[in-house]
Amino acid sequence: MLRDGEVFEDDHLPDPIVGRNRHMNEVTDALAPIEDGFRAENCFLFGPSGVGKTTVAKAAVRELRREVLDVPYAYVNCWRDYTRNGVLDQVARGLLNAAIPPSPSTSRLIDLIKSNLHGPGVVILDEADQIRGTEVLYDLHEIRGLSWIGIANREVDLFADLDDRITSRISIAYRVRFDTYGDDTITEILSRRAREGLGPNAVTEDVLARIARLSEGDARQAVTTLRVAVQMAGREGLSGIPARLVDDAVDGAKHEVRQKTISKLNTHQRALYEVLVEEDKLIQKELYARYEEAHDDPVTLRYLRESHLPKLEHYNLIEVEWDKGTKRYSLVGSDHSGSSPEEH
DNA sequence: CGTCCACGGGAATTGATGGACT
């Protein structure tokens, strides 16, 4: 049944992409000056997860590179690299083919980029709202020819910290809002993946439509569900996906997406998460006390509050409820009914 | 009121790094 598993991977970039023509046009417009050798306009893509922001950004850069040979570009996932230094490091490595020494200082990185970048270049800042501080946006702006495509869930997140001095100096000419996909668009996305990745008749349009309906407008969720369904059917030795597997596949996919998020957590965030697996509805002070015991090199409460708790919240792993003036922290969907072996 | 808790601004400390000078 499975012909090409790659089309179900998270980082698969379809060609062409489906159902985002308007958004593609906006981003390619923003990048157009590069075709004449100028700096592109900065642009900012925002919307909920799984609506094709990253895909559009990458596809737009791919289009550009079809027009203009070898435009340097860098992709930075700011969830992983959220410090000024980390971002610049990734930018340098992506943009330049020159060798980069192991761990250069910030100023060294800037010099390196400035002296090795000739002509325009593009940086994709995925999950840009995770960037700590705003200096790095200055830094990028000061580099001749460089422009960026920022990606975040909500528009305010990126601009919350930007004071007026910065917003006026760094122009963001294009702001592109992504809304959730309709069920029919998701069905179309799934249908293409199925055509490319599966044998003929492996799955019916009805089954795809059903997966689409259950995925709440989130294409990543939908594609993951399809992949899980393929696995399940394969395990049963079937050559197609029967409708009865869909519900279980949805659950499996949700679990898988969550595990993937958890696996990206650092030790502090992991420790917090595990404390909450043990015990729900803790107030901040209690949570911190448990965390402090669980981690052999704990950070201060102050820093936890600023750095790690917001991250867990942002990625929808924990939820906070107000209970008469005190906050209580719980895992999201904490009906932890004895399942999940949690292999970490 | 006094207490408990959460929030977040801002100064201080730490630790790594890269010269500059000897």
Next chain:
DNA sequence: AGTCCATCAATTCCCGTGGACG
């Protein structure tokens, strides 16, 4: 090659503010 100094990012420390509650 070695010492000293400046810089910078990450983290900690200190503390004032404000809401809720008894």
